[in-house]
Amino acid sequence: MGPFDSVAASGTNSPSSTLSSSSSSSSSIAKPPPPPANDRLLVDAGYEVRSSNLRHLACRLDHLDSIFSAGEAAVPSAVGLHRSDTAVPDGFLGLPFDACAAAHYNPSDLTSWVDTLLSEFSGPLHPDAAAQLGCWSSVGPTGTFGQQNLNVPAAAQPMAALTAQEEDSGIRLVHLLMLCAERVQSGEIQQATTLLDEMQALLSYVNTSRGIGKVASYFIDALSRRVLNVGLPDSSPATTYENEVLYHHFYEACPYFKYAHFTANQAILEAMEGEDTVHVIDFDLKHGLQWPALIQALALRAGGPPMLRLTGIGPPSPDGRDTLKEIGLRLAELAESVNVRFSFRGIVAVRLEDVKPWMLRVGKGEAVAINSIMQLHRLLGAEANKAEPIDSVLSWIREMKPTIVTVVEQEANHNQARFLERFTEALHYYSTVFDSLEAACSVQPNKALAEMYLHKEICNVVCCDGAARTERHEPLSEWRQRMDRAGFSPTPLGSNAYKQAKMLLTLFSADGYDVEENNGCLTLGWHSRPLIAASAWHTAPNPPALPDPNHNSLL
């Protein structure tokens, strides 16, 4: 087994039957085509079309062409000298085109342009058109020529009259949101729906591009999904790529993840002083953004760098790529360039609880660092009649006797049993986060995509229950108790980490971010409201207490 192999974990009880061990890739399935990408040559021509979509687009263009040909056949031919041949008015076949232009805002997006046209002009297939569709098999829509709605652009919204009215509306919106949440809590769906309508109407009086209006619109959306059972923003595996994009922009737009990585690295660095072999286990590798800094810091260590082993856990890539390995390779190249002995191992797991300690292959003499950035809270939900996975996971972590466990979590109580409390807490928490985004990040599309990232989180907190609700954030005070019960003692993060975190924040232009020391832990917040808490732990000398049977939120 080389340094870059991956191991797949699954959710069944007999790992030996599901384990696929391979030397170069985690997937034993045939490789599907590469991830969607735009046709490069068409990009040079100003158009964005996914290569995989070309054929489909061509069919639709072909269909449109046959519609036009059919139309032309109906119109007296203009061949010859005559200029004003027909009485065909502006547009084609009496259908004004400016309506299309109004409906279609991005001519670079050929697919939607063509679809817009098709939906406006679709008519019966010309008899020869079916034959003309020739080597492409898809057949276009049939129907009759619809009457074109003259699409007069909607009259501009009356501008938000006074700031006072906006403020009033904003306050009223929050009030209505709380009322609606109460109705949802008590099961009065009809009233909740009425309130949703009222809120939607009120939204038009509020500036939804910023402030309370924006946050409210997200929460109204989430509530609607819950009440009307509409479903979540798409969470199918095909959008895992999109999720990566959202994460990336969230990472850039605000300091939260950077702070988390930075603080954890600091703790790891200090704890691993003097160690020759360091094995870091990352509970969610994502893009591996945390590790270049650690590698570089280790390279500069007095006395020389240790051997660094990194085990990265991540979900399977839907397109069959070995993303973990790709990231591992990049990190290996970096390590090589700074002369740090390095090896990487990827572990594919759909759920964190599916990872078993033996898969991590911790070697003798290795100093282990467990790194969990916004992951432990996912272990707090449980399927019906089952125990929360958190206890068993914390238990095997302890058995591993790690030198350090770095934990970063959202500083919020989104795991309360009652919906109303959860909702209220989330409303306040995310208002603060949005506020920080608005003040600190004006770069697009970072900001917009960062908001989408948050939108998904909000929807999970508000709409989901049971095993589906993975965003079960709990505050630092709760985590302290859990870690203590599980047999861990706090490793204070120290003034060095504190100073450096403050310095990191100066890179962000907005003056609202606060780093606070909290009994050995550090929190990052916005205007004195802590939003992220970082802590570090090591194995306590005493055996752990039994898991608390009352500490079970089965909802």
Add this chain to the structure above:
Amino acid sequence: MAGDNEVNVNESKRIVPLNTWVLISNFKLAYNLLRRADGSFNRDLAEFLDRRVPANTIPVDGVLSFDHVDRATGLLNRVYLPAPEDGSPWGFDELEKPLSMTDVVPVIVFFHGGSFTHSSANSAIYDTCCRRLVSLCKAVVVSVNYRRSPEHRYPCAYDDGWAALKWVKSRPWLRSGKDSKVHVYLAGDSSGGNIAHNVALRAAEAEVEVLGNILLNPMFGGQERTESEKKLDRKYFVTIQDRDWYWRAFLPEGEDRDHPACNPFGPRGKSLEGLKFPKSLVVVAGLNLVQDWQLAYIEGLKKNNQEVKLLFLKEATIGFYFLPNNNHFYTLMDEIKEFIHPDC
């Protein structure tokens, strides 16, 4: 060509790469929407749909560009230069010296296509085209944003072309070679090819030196319906009907297609006798319905004892040069390069 009388209507899909097919079909579709039967044109929608790119003095793939606007006429020329070889940044102070003191650097004055009606010098497809010309053919390119029909009919486009030529020839920073002059070629595709011919004509009459003409798929026509028009009508993106529309939009009102702008060697054509007309490279796509007129143009040049080379690309359709995904594209680039670097 298959040699049959009946050209399979599905042929274009088999012959043309898929992304090219999508690109040109999209143009065809959009253009259908823009042309009105009464001869007017939906310019607003056209401008909205056209994909444009800005100039960029920071080299991209070894080519940089900047725009020049003539304050008197509003005529825009976009200049494309190769990036400095030593990788140093380019600045406008570079315009204080010639392109080269020793080597000859050909300057191609380029007229974009669009049947006199569509596109601009800063259209994405043409900006990309010009950049490729610079890198593959080792030339400097000046793309002219001439006025278009039906708002501006004959002879506006030719006037603008002529003005651009004079501008180019008078730029000290476009000079090169030991003889320190601007080594200029005229080039264009479709209507641009037609403009190139007519500007060359004016230049020859005024005894202004043009070293060569490159006519890529040039737009010519006539009253008569030729074999290629009848055979290829509607088969490869282009129709006789749309060709007629564009001529009606460009030519003076009341004129027919034997007007010399459209049919330079037809019944109303002009003799080139005694004129020092530049050598010509004429590229004909074998699946373009206008090819008989293009071949007639070549015959006309020959009859006037002018030097002309035909590059006939049998299985090429219009627009084959927009995307470098076929052999014809590279053949074309090689031919152009050889044409403008005759001593290499």
